[in-house]
Amino acid sequence: MTVDPWRITGQPQIDSYVERHVQRAVLLVNELAVDQAHGRKVAPPATGPDRRTAIQEALATAGLPRSESLTPADADALAVVAAELRPVFGAGARTESMIEGLNQLLVRHAAVPNLHGQPDRPPVLAFHRADASLVDAWTADAATALAMVIGVGQGARLRSCEATSCARTFFDTTRNASRRFCGLSCQNRAKASAYRQRRAAKTD
Template sequence: MQRAALLVNELTVDWAHGRQVAPPDTGPERRAAIQEALTAAGLPRSESLSPAHADRLAVVAARLRPAFGAGARTESMIEGLNQLLVRHAAVPNLHGHPDGPPVLAFHRADASLVDAWTADAATALAMVIGVGQGARLRSCEATNCERAFFDTTRNASRRFCGLSCQNRAKASAYRLRRAAGTD
């Protein structure tokens, strides 16, 4: 789930934290953005990620983007996820390194990096939606922020991608109340 949101945020978002951002538009820029985001999220960098992979992942991120939103799931969004699952051969599979225990993944052990990441991300989104928790796949509600996130709060009430957007929204609401004389 974390990697799905990371790809969407790094490769498709035009507004983040109140600022207009330009998604990277070349393979090397996309690769660098993904690597930096992986590091920032505490995930291992992928040295096998090439600029060509990053370009293909940008297409995938655009297909994953509609799953993150507060509204109802549309048939076209569901069909898009189903197409990704089929095209990238999503199938439960146990595999891992010889030194460690096997891990459950949703791609073949010999899958390409793009197929592996896409199958895992699309499966994670499909599982969340399939168990009735699709409302937890959200987009930030702050003005000028389109970042995607997975709401892990107990009552599914998270509205913002992070503290900076929450603080901006609360300060803006306070200024509006103050200007209206209701505070």
């Protein structure tokens, strides 16, 4: 029996827990640190209230829980975090250049695995202290999840869109890690561009 590195824990519920934090990292980067998307330039929100709105809307769209305690000041701090997380995506196997930055985030935001519990519920694994601020909690969880993906040899799944004029990031969960684009629109744009290039080559 061969153990898939991504399923190394043997417990899908833990894998999905890590994946949820990776997806939140993707969301923060795409909403707060990307200036090209789907073939055009975009302006990331520049104020705390706008950043907060963008994060909340993106969480809802992704099916992740919104946080009513998220403040505009938190959103500003998360924009800084998003910029620091951005180099992790698209590095492929060349992770050395961004490992130090990720390690610094883990230390600065006090990432520490521990169990959070309530009297009437089972304990829940977290990557931050129970008394952590929202920014520290989100950053510690996201950075730890990214480090876990990289640490089991799956860093190439942390991707950037390969379409022209798109810098959106994504977590490639395909079986053979073959996904190249952030979504269908960029995939179609890339196919159309390749078709035009082939047609042009034939007429030369």
